[in-house]
Amino acid sequence: MPQQSIISLILPFVLFMGVLYIFIILPDKKRKKQYNSMLEGLRVNDEVITRGGIIGKITRIQDEFIIIESGPDxxxxxxxxNGIATTTSALKEEK
Known part of the structure; x- marks a missing residue:
């Protein structure tokens, strides 16, 4: 009898962890993979939006840094x- 009570206590926890994995962890992994592939695909003259909301065009790409040009000046x-939020072409594709 004691084993049945242990199983009945553990089963809901295991089911909850499975649901958590399916609905939270898997989509987050997919989102991170898409973001990293977007960063790897950045090219000069791509228009990007920074996490701070600045829109600009990439003028140079260095190892872990990029230089963007923004505004009329x-x-x-x-x-x-990692300061890049998205590209404007990605925004157009979502619409």
Whole structure:
């Protein structure tokens, strides 16, 4: 009898962990994979949106940094690749 009570206590926990994995962890892994492939696919002249909301065009790509040009005065920013939120072409594809 004691084993049946242990199983009845553990089963809901295992089911909850399975649901958590399916609905939270798997979609997050997919989203991270898409984001990393987007970062790997960045090219010069791509238009990007930074996490801070700045829209600009990539002028140079270095190892882990990119330089973007923004605004009518062609102001240049150097930022980490992880500072890129998305590309404008990705936004157009979603619509």
């Amino acid at each position: 062609k102001v240049k920013f150097k930022l980490s690749k």
